[in-house]
Amino acid sequence: MQATRAARRQSRYEFAAVGRSARLALRYSGPERATAVQALKAAGAAMLAWALAAFWIESPMALMAPWTALVLVDSTVYRSLRAGVRQLGVISVGAIWASLAMYVTNGSTLPAMAISLPWLMLIAGYRRLGAHGIYGATTALFVIAYGAYQPWQVGHRLLETLIGAVIGLSVNAFVLPPVRIDGVRANLHALAVECGNLLQAMGDGLEHSWGAARAEVWEDQARRLHRGVQAVARARNRAAESSRLNPGRRMRRGDRTARIPPQTDRKWEAVVHHITALSHTLADVAARSHALSSPTDTFRCDYAALTRAVARLCAEQAEMLAQHHTDGAARQEQVGAVWRRYEQVLGEVPNQKEVSATAVSGGLLIQIRQLLRTLTPGPEAA
Known part of the structure; x- marks a missing residue:
């Protein structure tokens, strides 16, 4: 019953x-x-x-x-062309070998089958052929199963x-050619939202x-932010690939929107780095690592308000990314x-009673200052 439910x-x-x-x-449009x-x-x-x-x-x-046409309508024109060359070669080898x-x-x-399939399957495992390697073996199966091995029949297959x-290449290149530039913006927006949410959670806590x-939860969430950084890098590579050999890159409406420069990727990568460092510091303080003392209640509450203010900055910049605005x-x-x-x-740092608490307060402020410097220039950025 439980499995059914x-x-x-x-x-x-x-x-x-x-x-x-x-x-x-x-x-x-998304x-x-x-x-x-596609x-x-x-x-x-x-x-x-x-x-x-x-x-x-x-x-x-x-x-x-x-x-062949079905599998060559790929996510980018460049991939379609590359796949077409590979597939033509692999299918030709399979058809001739089977014949x-x-x-x-x-x-x-x-x-x-005993003569052709084992060797063609070994070729299919060649890393550079990717998913197209198997087409040689399947083509051989078609040729053998239908008994179409006369030269003119093989010529028909080719x-x-x-x-x-x-x-397949023509349709992908000239009918709404895919230009994947929105993926960078979408992934950066998601990363900025996650950064803001984590900083807000830290401030509330x-x-x-x-x-x-709780500090371990923050630390784990900060580590997960690096997946967002990797997703942005993959989207950036896909965007660059989608413009290669693409005749429609200047015609598509999405290409006329404001492109996000690569510096924005590095900016949010630095933000994630500083949030991770902040989470490490808070986890060390919570675990009383190296006899660290917690800051005073006044400093802690004011620092929490400051962290939430930085979280709002992240949320604002995420909103600007979603609305195609610039920094x-x-x-x-x-x-x-x-x-x-x-x-x-x-x-308030000099008001700490213990030297250890002063050191912790200073370390926390260094991380938040680095976050502020990265998110937007201010008086301390000069």
Whole structure:
């Protein structure tokens, strides 16, 4: 019964996720719509390739053309071209090898498979061929299973493959060519939101006596922020790849939006680094590492308010990323207020009674100062 209920919950969740994706694809330009467009392009390319192969060259099966066109409508034009070259080579090898195997075995299916498939599967494991390596073996299976190993029949298969490759590449390059520049913005926005949420959680927790368990949670969440940094780097690489050999990079509407410079990636990577260092310091204080003493209650509450103010800066910059604004549109009044609050908390450091507490307070302020310097220039950035 429990397994059945769990399966029902999972099914409801999956159907709800599909519904959300469909609504987003219909209403907004984003990853969901891009996925839908690529799926429709692939289907259209396959049908067009089949029609050309079936009616133009009058192929008896016309299987290779739509199959090749289908898999070559990739996420970027550059990937389609690279995949097309690989696939043409692998399919040619598979077709010729299988034809020779059938010729040597006088058309005997099982011996021909024994001669061709083991070696073609070894070739499929070659790392540089990626997912396309398996197409050599599958092409050999088609040739052997249908007994189509005469030279003119092999020529048909290769011609079908060429037609499918040309159709797939052409459709991907000239029909709404994919330009993946919004992924950088989306991942940076998500990273900025996560940074702001974690700083807000730290500020809320610091208003009260935080324990080692809560500090460990903050430290773990800070480590997870590095996944967001890696996601931004992958999106940046994908954006650069999508512009290579792409004839539509100057025509697409998304390409006319303000691009985010690579310096923004480095900025948020530095923010994550400083938040991680801050979480380490708080975890050490909570664990009383090296006999560290907690700061006074007054300093702790003021520092909590300062941390929440920095969290609001992160949230503001995340909102600017979502609305395609630049960092130059930052509200200078709020920035100045945060720096003044920092100066106020800095003035409380000499009031610590213990040397250890003074050292801890200074270390915490160093991390928050580095965060402020990274997020936006201020009086202390000069």
